[in-house]
Amino acid sequence: MDSRRPLAALLSPLISQLLILFLLLLPSSSSTNPLSIPNSTFENALQWNLLSIITHFVTTAEIAASFFLFPTRDRKRRRLTSSTTDNHRSIHITRDPDVCKLFFRMTSSTFEWLSGLLEPLLDCRDPIDSPLNLSSEIRLAIALFRLSSGADYPDISRRFNVSEPSARFCVKQFCRVLCTNFRFWVGFPNPAELIPVSAAFETLTGLPNCCGVISCTRFDIVGETSSENRSSIAAQIVVDSSSRILNIVAGFRGETQNFQILQSSTLCKDIESGDLLDSPPIHINGIPVPQYLVGLRSYPLLNWLVVPYSNDHEVGSEEEKLNNALGLMRPAAMRTIASLKKWGALSKPIEAEKKMAVAYIGACSILHNVLLMRDEEDSGMEQEGLKLDEESFDDFNGESNFEEDCRALDIRRVLGTRIK
Structure with a gap:
């Protein structure tokens, strides 16, 4: 702010008062009247008009100067x-x-x-x-x-x-x-914040203790210097039932398998070390069921990651019911990915270097959650778009390096008994 503006605001009232005092001290008649009209009424009127005009301009300047002291947005x-x-x-x-x-x-x-x-x-x-x-x-x-x-x-x-x-x-x-x-806007929830997340999934399917759906998507990149230098990067996301992003990590090579991305992510390391999803388990038919995520068939079955059964099952069996219930959760991830790819910078090959492309994905993810928070994000998505994304996810299958845990089989089995 200009330092002269506050000074003008302080001096203006003083100058105003001095000028008014000077005018009031003028004699009511003047022997040097240039018009030589000995009319005291005329002189008084002239003196009063001058007083009014000077007061107006000084007061106006004072008000204008005072506005600089209180700038508004x-x-x-x-x-x-x-x-x-x-x-x-x-x-x-x-x-x-x-x-x-x-x-x-x-x-x-x-x-x-x-x-x-x-x-x-x-x-x-x-x-x-x-x-x-x-x-x-x-x-x-x-x-x-x-x-x-x-x-x-x-x-x-x-x-x-x-x-x-x-x-x-x-x-x-x-x-x-x-x-x-503001990366905390896509930070994984704490135990208290996970309670409503699990409750929403349970209301949807009957499955308790679910804390999110995990999935991956790919973004093409084309360097700004050469349109022929094309590549892709993968992003792994975890979402809740409202399609809010709970965790995202991006920057993996596009051809990397989903389970390899999971295995390399800090999310997996934090869960395996007990820093995340560490609330006490619930018991179903004597089996402790910890907090868990839901994934596609391209992910391994773990005690904290439930995936669908891979084989066909009889109609009405608990296996089929579980697969159907997990299928009700998957659109949340599909909607999120579709929403991210509605951003113009991500809807086509990203014209940026890899580091900047990752920054675009991170910024759009944060903005996605901001728009959800302010009730501005669309909740629906065309079925055709969901189908295309689902097919692209299922292309990334592979042999997992995760060790099989017999507890995971028991957890998935008892969860099938809680389907609505």
Whole structure:
């Protein structure tokens, strides 16, 4: 803030009072009247008009100066909108909810909420040699537009009237801030937070103590320098029944088998070491059933990971009922993956290096949970999309290195007796 503005606000009242006092001390008549009209009424009226005019301007300056002492967010807030000129769409600032939904995949109220939350973090990380001089809202708009639409940087540069390096910096900064400061939004729940997660799954299927559905998906990557340099990376997610992401890890080579990703993940290590899913088990028919996750057939059967029976079973058997119940849980993961791939930056081959592509996946995952938290994410998904994803998951089968645990067979068997 300019240090002269508070000083102006303090001096203005003093100057105002001095001028008024000076005018009041003037004689009611003047011998030097340039018009030589000895009319005291005219002189008094003139003196009063001058007094009113000077008081008005001084008081107005005083009020204007005082506003600088109390800046409000509304004075600097910009609005986001779109306009069409010469067949090119450009982004400006507005409150139009449809425009925000179109360009940023969220309503204007969520955009403003997110902007206020991230403002101190987005404003304090400019390049040292060339500060951007962009508001936090514009930085946020650039990053969200890149993620939601998948637009390339030349297009973003034209729309926002910024240089391409500035647009790249805004996107990279936003992803770094989200993945560093707000990764707890996709952190695995603590024991108390897992209670409603398990209750929701039990309401859905009758299976108790389930703490999430685990699955994998793949994203294609194409380097920005060469369209022929294509590869893919895999991401492993755990979700609850509402499709909220409870855990995500990305960056594995795309051809890696699902069980290999699981085996290499910190999630598996934390569960195996007793740091996660460590609440006391429940007992069904004398068998202790610990907290567990549900996976596809491409995963191994473990005492903390329940997968469907692989062979066909008689109609109405407990094995078939269990498979059907697990099938009711799988769409939660399918919806989450479909939602992630609705983000423009992830819906096509990601034009970024691997490290930045992983940051895109992490940022979109956090935003997915944010939109769910604010009741803005779609809960439904076309059956065709779910089927395609399911087929792609089942392609990644392989021999597991996990040791078979006879307890896992007992756990799966007794769970079949609790199906609704």
